[in-house]
Amino acid sequence: MTELPAPAPIPEIEAPVTREAFEDIRSATRPVILRGLVGSWPAVEAARRSDEAICQYLIDRSASRPVDAIAAPPRAGGRFFYTDDLRSLNFVKASGPLPAFLGDLLKAKTIDAPPAMAVQSESVEALAPPFARENVLALLPDVAPRIWIGNRIRVAPHYDAKENVACCVAGRRRFTLFPPQRTADLYPGPFELTPAGTPVSMVDLAEPDLEEFPRFADAWSEAEVATLEPGDAIYIPYGWWHSVESLEPVSILVNYWWAPGKPDGVGSPYDALLHAMLAFKHLPADQRAVWREMLDYYVFERSGDPAAHLPGQAKGILGPPNPELFAQMRGLIRRALGTAG
Structure with a gap:
């Protein structure tokens, strides 16, 4: 393994962000940190009080429907990925009520080496309708929000065929981004079995092996990184590779995916x-x-x-x-x- 230099910081602007300023950001097709964009959300205010407060805030507003959750053993180091032989994923899936998951999340704080736990990409409107009404992103009023809840986890670099605004509600999150033209240098994995829908990079950003993945150094030369605090948001342009690392034992993010200009009925x-x-x-x-x-x-x-x-x-x-x-x-x-x- 060869030590790599620190990546460039993602450019930042401070809230409030007008619609005109947001359209300028989008037209530049570059990632931007939107500091304090959702700092006034009641959910963020609850998260600033304590982990228990934000979990109770969600419990009080949750619907009765079950949620799907994933968990990886402590030896995974929080990384949702593959088993060593690439024949399966290194985590298991289960379903249950959100209050039970949040209770387990708080219990895991007391364990020295807890399992990695996450509820991923749940519809906010279906999971917690009052939460959706109380925490609104004015910049994207017609885009349905999705919620991500977990502890200290790492998601491998991957891309979405959508634009994305991701809002940090609880806990800090570190984002590392790469432009689409660095796809070959990120060594994408299999199509048939993926941890995140689309193929993910096979490179472990925490310990990149440049003997096995030598071109990753070229990708890293164009990497951009930022850490979001509760209330901050990030704009991720269409198709940009991004890795997400949750840095706290209780971490919650709400994101908005959309594909503007996509004609009705067009193929995937x-x-x-x-x-x-x-x-x-x-x-x-x-x-x-x-x-x-x-x-x-x-x-x-x-x-x-x-x-x-x-x-x-x-x-x-x-x-x-x-x-x-x-x-x-x-x-x-x-x-x-x-x-x-």
């Missing part, structure tokens, strides 16, 4: 990536080169609108996006798959 880019690997990855190099040109022309439009020379009635699936066009395209794909296997 992630699903298309899988289909592209099926169709292109194992072709001979000269054939892949041809299809790269086709994708650049038709999909990424590096030569401009591929249908600009066609009259409106002849554009077909190259025409302007709308639900009917997407339905037509799905029909073409279904027929192609039905004949091609």
